[in-house]
Every structure is written in structure tokens, then in C-alpha cells.
Amino acid sequence: MANGTIAIAEKSFYEVSTNEHSGILSWLLTTDHKRIGIMYLVTIAFFFLVGATIGLLMRLELLTPGRTIMGAQTYNTLFTLHGVIMIFLFIIPGLPAIFGNFFLPIQIGARDVAFPRLNLLSYYIYVTGAILVLVSLFLPGGPIDTGWTFYIPYSVRTGTNVSLALFAAFILGLSSILTGINFVTTVHRLRAPGMSWFKMPLFVWATYATAWIQIIATPVVGITILLVVIERTFGVGIFDPALGGDPILYQHMFWIYSHPAVYIMILPAMGVVSEIITTFCRRTIFGYVPIAMSSLAIAFVGYLVWAHHMFVSGMSDTAAWIFSLLTFIVALPSGVKIFNWVATMYKGSIDPQVPFLWVMNFIFLFSIGGLSGLVLGSLATDVHLTDTYFVVAHFHYVMFGGTGTIFFGAMHYWFPKMFGKMYNKKFATISVITFFIGFNMLYFPKFIMGYMGMPRRYYDYLPKFAHLQEISTIGSWILVGTIFFITGYLLYALKKGPKASSNPWGGVTLEWHIPSPPPMENFKEIPTITHEPYDFSQLKEMEYDK
């Protein structure tokens, strides 16, 4: 990709400060995209562990019928918090804020993002929102209990701290918008000479498409949740049926954002998958242009499908079948990606290292998630399955099995580059397997229970579900155990791991051309791009571990 412009040994960004401060302030006030990426990583990983712990508590409650460890109101609070934390604090910002920040500028050959100070501001706005979520737990009134969708009219009637939690979500949205603006401008303005649009790595394409969704969709949910706050404070009646407002309008406006947000969550993950598959197959990607375009297609069609969340809310039948059709159409670009990934592996020389195993996990789990989505997108089956565990199983397979899995995949792929250390590969391989077992034990029974009629968000259940609930809870132990195991060996590697080379996997995108960890300004000289992004003929001239 870059010809003869490989940076020589320089001090890494850990050793050089971007400002006049040293120590902790050199981090807190940094404008370096890599340091900001790592600050996001620490913060987001923390909230992920909090969210996972809450999930574990909910599963413990459901171990036996009736009250096990908590009361019904606590349970309502916990599933709301689990949703709010996992969606707004982990999965939406996760991949773009951590890996987008760290690798997007490097992959296009830039020294930083277009607006480095704005980047730091987005981080602090994110932290402010996160703190407000936590504060809302402890204020009088009690933590929010509406579910993460904040449906009207309950969210106006309940006495819990809905307003503060919603305001926090608004602030998190602002952070997301600013990050999106930053990335779009960076991709347009800061590509290295020679890097035409179709020479960008696919992770950049995916993050670029994501950034557009962040810009276009987030303001709409912003105004929607702001209206709920105003409604609660002043009682203006815009959504309140008692004053002539329309609660269904709330649902439309909420899902106009929140469905595209699903693609904010999954698109960057798909970008990472493209990176990992090419690297470990030592082969250029099959159908580069279709994969890049399918990201944009998902971003575009993703806007037109929101009302499939509302098939039983009281829409016209015509609207329902139109949205059902559009929902099927959005499956096409996802299918394009999956087929192209599989075609890339065909006749590739596959090197099944840890990140690649995570991708295998992803393809399996995400396919189950995607196909069960078609069941929910079909009108007749959706009416039967709405608000059952089937939906819960579906979106956990998509979100956690898709994005969450790739969060770990990306972590294992880029860990040596980000920290210059290597983790224990044997432990990592074991954790992929236990993750797979725990995940399917935890979520697959929910498909069955949902089909049998177990409603979501219920605190208690009929005895006939007892066995499946037990299997599910035991799965949650394996899964959470795996997550803490992964956290453990990665932290150990950080401290005591062997030094990683600049290119441990044999990748060819720009980040593998520079030392690990990267130097302060990424490139000593901005490289001139002459190769296609996945042209493995360059590997002959590059140093890498066999």
C-alpha cells in the first residue's frame, strides 16, 4: 500500500505528550486520536462490565419461578438499566469511538482526525451523559423503569427519574453526532495522496457509512426524547393522549432513529470482519466494491424500515406490509457481505488465529440473528412473536452475537498494535470456544421459550419454562465467566505480555506498516498510496511474523 515510506523507530504515543502536561493530565487533555480511543476503551469496557453484571443478576432472578433474589420493581429497573447501558453506553459508541478513533486516521494515512479538539469534547460529552445515567440511579424517585424505549404514556406517568435519564441519552446522542461529523470530515479531507475512495480499507467505508447514520438519525431521537422531557416537566400534550396527543407518533419518531441506530451498531463490526477475513486468508477481498456499497445501501435502506417495530401498535395494514417488504430488502446488502466474506475464504490460505475464530463465531451467531429477524419482519409470524423472548433472543444474537463478538474480535486483532504487547493465544482460543458455548446456552433457549409464549420483560414465569430458564441462567454463568477471563488475560498481557512485532498477523493495511504501538504522529512522512487496500503482494517487502 505504501511504498518505501515505512516509519522508522520513533517514540510511541504513550511516551510523547501532545500538550505541555505530563502524567495523567497529558491523557485527560490530549487531542491525540489514539489516546482518546484508549480513553474510550477504558470507559466503555467499564460500562460493558457493569451492563453484563446487571444482566447476570437478572438471569439469577429468573433461575427459579417466583421471587429469587429481588422484587418486581427492582427487576423493572434492572432490565431498563441493562438496556440503556448496553445500548447507549456500550454498543452504539463501542466500535466507532474506540477502534474508529484509533484506526480510521491511520488507515487513511492521516496524522489525526479533522477536528482533534472536538474529538476530545465528544469524549467528555459522552462521560457527562454516562455520569448522568449513573446519577439518575441514586436520586429520589428511583431509577428509570420504562424499558430502554421509553414508551409514552407510561414514561410520562411514572414517578421515576425518567427526565434525567432521557436528558443523559440526549447528551450521549450529541456526542455521537459530533463523532460522526468528525469522521465524515476526516474521510473527505485527510486521505493520504493516492488514496482514492476505492482504495480505502473496508473498515473505513463502514465507519464512514456509520458516521452518516449518526449525523442523520440521532437529531430525530434527540428531539423526540427532549419532547418527552418537556412533556413531563410542563405537560404540553404533544404525545399525551389525554390532551389530544398521539402516542403512536412517539413510536414513529423514536424508531425513525432507533432502527437506523441498529446499523450504527452493526456496520462498523462488519467493517472489522472484512479486515480480519482478508488478513487471515492472505487474499484480497472478494467483491470490494459491492461490500463498500452494501454499507451505504444498509445505511440508506435502514431508514425506511423503522415501523416494523410497530406492526401490532395500530398502523394501517398497508403501512404494515410496505414496512415488512422494506425490512426484507435490507437483508439483501447484509447477504451480499456474508457471501463475499465466504467467497474470500474460498481458495484463500486460511490461518485460523484468534481474531479469525472470533469472526467465525460472528458469522454463525449473526446468521442466526439475521434469519430470525426475517421471522419477525414477516407480518403473520411477528403478530405471534411480538414482545416475547423470541425478540429478546433475536436482538441478542444480532447485537451481542454480532457487534459484541466483533468487539472482542477487534480487540484481539488490534491489541498488539494498540499496546505493543501480545496476549496468551492459548487462553484466547479457549475463551472463543467457551464464549460460543455460553452464548448459545444463554440465548438459544429464549427462541424456544418465546415461541412457546414467554413474554419479554416479565419477572415471573409459568413452571413449564423452568428447565429452559435454568439452562439459560447456567449459560449466563459461562458467558460472564468467559468475559471476565478475557478481561483478565488481556490485562495480564498489558502488564507482562511479550512484546509484539509491528505486524504479528501479516496484514497489509496501513496500520501494519507502522511500529506497534504507533508513534505520536502515526507517520513520519505521509505515505503515498499506490496499492489496492488488500494487495498481499506487498507482504514480501514487509516484516511480519510467520
Added chain:
Amino acid sequence: MTNSQQAAANLHHVHRDDVGARMGMWLFLFTEVLLFGGLFLAYSVYRYDYHEQFRLAAMDLNTGIGTLNTIILLTSSLTVALSIAAMQKNNKFLSMVMLFFTLALALFFMINKYFEWSGHIAEGLYPKSPELLNMKNGEIIFYGLYYVMTGLHGLHVLIGMVVLSFMLFFIAKGKITPENYVKLENAGLYWHLVDLIWIFLFPLFYLIH
């Protein structure tokens, strides 16, 4: 500062990209349009549902104040544009005077708004007031939307005033120069957006009967 930090500071390139800065601003304005777009959507839905009651409720709004405020905002858009033009022509003083006029007009707008709102509140027309709750649903929603939409717009005027005050300060400090005035330009763009949104709010609330 140690030697190595000094060396690093020298190495650190100074990044400046006016086209990029303008592009970022346009993207941000786009999100603002969408933010108000949600409200316009709600307005159109309820106008469709309650068109007769919206018509009746709109009769009570003071078209005179609305027109005056429209003229004020349009003029302020002109003065902010003149301020940028003056800066481009290296006339720092005129640029500051024009910015000052813009701020004065914005303040004038807010004062009008204050009298208009307090007038309605004195009549007992405010959310949850017994007067309003006695009215028909469509009228309640009309006033709800009126307060929310003009209120959010007013908030944007206030934010714009803060931004423009900073620009005035930056010009005085010499941080905005004829060679580097993209900050002022972006502040101007923001101000035009505030103006533009009002141009849509004005007919929707004051003129359509």
C-alpha cells in the same frame, strides 16, 4: 518542558483546514435542521388531525410582533454577512460594528419574544393552565407546539448570541484575522440557520389561518 517534549512539540504539525472546518459546520447545521424537522413533522401531523382548531388558535397570535421579529432577524442576517465581508476586506472596526449590530438585533428579538410570551401567559394560555385545559385538544396542542418550537428557536438565538459575543471578543483579541476568519464565517452560518428556521416558524404559526 524537557528536551524531548520540546522536540515533540516542534514535530507536531499544525493542522489547519478551512474547507474542512466549513464542511464540519455544514454537517452540524444539517443535524440542527433535522432536530427541528422532528418538530415540523409533529406540527404537520397535528395540523392534519386538528386543522379547524389550529386555524382558530392561530387567530389569537399577534401577527404584528411576528412580522417585526421576522424583519429583525432578516436584518441581523444581513449585518452578520456584512461583518464577514468587512473582515475579508481587512476592515476590523466595521466588522466589529456589524457584529455588534447583529447582537443588538438579537437582543431586540428576544425582548419582543418576552413580551409576546408574557402576554399569552397573562391571558392564562400556558401548558397545564386551567384556561388551556378547557379548550379543545387541537388548541392545547397548537399552544404546546407554539411554546416548544418558538422556545427551542429562542434557545438557539441565545446560543447564537453567546457564539457571536465570542467572535466579537476574538476579533478584538486579533484571533480572527483577514487571513484566518473561518470561525467568524461558521458563526455566521449558524446565525443564518437560526434566521432560516424562524422563516419557517413564522408562517406556520402566525400567517396560516
